[in-house]
Amino acid sequence: MKSDSIFYKGKRRRDFAAQILQAAEKLFAKKGFYPTTIDEIAKEAKSAKGTIYLYFNNKEDLFFSVIETKLDLLLDKIQEAVEKPGSASQRIKTAISIHLKFLEENKNFFKVMQSLPEGLKKKLERKLKGRVVEKQSRYIEILDRLIQEAINRKEIKALDSKKLAVILMGIVHSLTVYWISQREKKSLSSDKSLAWQVFWEGVSKE
Amino acid sequence: MKSDSIFYKGKRRRDFAAQILQAAEKLFAKKGFYPTTIDEIAKEAKSAKGTIYLYFNNKEDLFFSVIETKLDLLLDKIQEAVEKPGSASQRIKTAISIHLKFLEENKNFFKVMQSLPEGLKKKLERKLKGRVVEKQSRYIEILDRLIQEAINRKEIKALDSKKLAVILMGIVHSLTVYWISQREKKSLSSDKSLAWQVFWEGVSKE
DNA sequence: TAATACTGACTGAATGGTCAGATAATTAGC
């Protein structure tokens, strides 16, 4: 029984789970959820349609498995980096840096996240008990905790820390969207100082 | 022939174009593009399915007409406000203020925009020659011009004005997403000072 | 009576998911 998600173990001919996830990621990223068909994914993964249903319960389950896998990867990286010693503000800077770098290396994945339509999110939130939505907010929580710490240490102003986390994520996010729309000429990572500068000291000339 | 879009004129029994647009806005906002069916829209608009095809060429055309209509409304409002005299920074503040207020009054519309999946955007970009995408960037251009002016007048630092416009939009956007996810307890407009403060002077304690 | 506006049953194509059977791996019997 495949139950909740991926990975039953037995003898496999090839590692279909991984292959299917990869194919799904690629296609969902390119076309979005609804326009991507299971037949296409099967073809891309060089498997039969039925095989997909051996590893995943249905299309939605597959979609969320793709997102979940990647998101875990990003969050683990950020979490790890943030646990290293340093000033709170320095660690916030590091988090931004890792985030931007990760997005740059995972354009495909980022596009999947972008293309998550509100309606689908809502519908699946119920079905999947917010597995993904929960994860999205884990990022905000990490930033939130850092910012709170920075406030306690009087490194930054005592504003609403959660909203500041949201704003910071918004800055990073918008730069990424812009970067993608600009056909990716320059490196996205190079914008990390700009993001930081605006967040840190604003645009005003004193 | 209905050709490019809405509005042929002749004697109508009722104002179907407007009714259909309104119904479509509501449903697309609630469910996203693909899960919303033409039958549902017809029912909501109290018209027959065929009538919709009298006013719009197809589902995509209808979808983009909804967005276009609303987006024009917002942009006109901002444009108008921004043309009034005042310091550049004051006018930027006004733009933020109007934007947040508009989103608050048009939750439904905002959700439609949110749910525009990347794949659909791409596909239709070609078909519709970027009618909508173009409009989205008109907002950035308005901000860009204001920021450039502020830089010239030495009101703010000489950073990349376009990227600053993108960042500012990102701040507003992320606060809105957060506001919606929080089930809309407090007014979104009340966050305009926070958005402005961060953008203007950052979070640093000098 | 003619022209225009509207209707909704119908159609054809697309596609998510199934399942009976094919294929390969593993084990049992010799």
Added chain:
DNA sequence: GCTAATTATCTGACCATTCAGTCAGTATTA
């Protein structure tokens, strides 16, 4: 070791459903 029997894995033709778009016909207005 080798083959047969058993189990695990995989396949893709098929089915059921959904839905965008059509069009012959009805209602309304001029």
